[in-house]
Amino acid sequence: MAIFPAPSLLIIILLALSITATPFEVRDSLITLPIARRLNVSDGPISLLQHDKVRVAAIKDCRHLGSPPVTNVAVNYIAKVGVGSPATIYNLIVDTGSSNTWVGAGTAYVKTSTSINTGQPVEIDYGFGIFSGTEYTDTVTLGSGLTIAKQSIGVASNSEGFTAGVDGVLGIGPVDLTVGSLIDGPNTAIPTVVDNLYSQGTISQEVVSVLFEPTTSKTNTNGELTFGGTDFFKYTGDIGYTPITTTNPESTYWGINESITYGSTMILSNTAGIVDTSTTYIFVATDAYTKYKAETGATVDLLTGLLLVFFRPNTYTLTPNAQIWPRSLNTYIGGSSNAIYLIVTDIGTASGSVSDFVNGYTFLERFYSVYDTTNSRVGFAKTSYTDATTN
């Protein structure tokens, strides 16, 4: 197929030279949770880009708390998580960019004998939404039978920005991001779901792995979370690891260093940014975006805010398909059905500022990703979808 962009976008992540402790392969006792992506289009074309922008702005401001602009969450990656005993099942957004777990936005919290009200007010700002409520501890169940005792959870009394069908968030970011979420409490971290799985001996490595498969449909179970290790049936080759960046504040997230080239042109030299399941697009610093725009010859599309490329006659280059938004979903982002939109977009500030890139879902659906607290590193591996022509 003759489509642009022609060259590949190379996201270069410097890998750690020595791999000491390889995370556990958990194929024998797989602890996995399916994840489903949903695009809510009932309000007509949605602005995924607007949703992403408020998210990225909150990350760049290190805004874990505050009064943000709120948009409806139009795209969600949902896992079913049980809370209580017997458990009530909640649809929670899987978020590597925050670390608290809470319920009650949609389905109301159902108290059982394991529910303990700590009386602490709790509040989180996601950029795209906000929630406030009360902290409880309760039994949390992941998948079939993986239980966590006395997990801190938030119970929402108010939430904004979360659409129907979403009950809250499963935060799988680093524990540092919980600091300050208890309004009156001590300014200390609250153990996350993954911390407690590890400290309670349920998993032997503090690792979560994420697989997203590219999808061209609105609702699809297209991903998998694996707790305690990696699932070698889900990726190909080796996992390359890179240390959590030493740059602050990216180091409080799943922050890494990377550089980006387009063809042979360096568009972003080595700098810190983050990996975030709750951002859809790939954001890069303005100077990198300007170079990418010039290299691809794309123009900004007024309907979607994304870069639009035109068919070029006699250009028959193999598609770097992964740089393209799924065309079957074009109309859902307000675009026209046959256009080609690029998923690389402008972070709004020049490189050298906070978080020069955010590798969102459209990156993560091409690479298996591993979030390793035990060894303070993030890993990536190819999957059967890395080079797939799906868009």
Ligand SMILES: *[C@@H]1O[C@H](CO)[C@@H](O)[C@H](O)[C@H]1NC(C)=O
């Ligand atoms: C989609 O969003 C609208 C309002 O924004 C809401 O009324 C509707 O229930 C949502 N649908 C789903 C499936 O989340």
Ligand SMILES: *[C@@H]1O[C@H](CO)[C@@H](O)[C@H](O)[C@H]1NC(C)=O
């Ligand atoms: C990441 O890049 C910064 C400078 O941009 C550098 O100081 C640091 O050593 C690099 N490596 C790590 C692991 O942070």
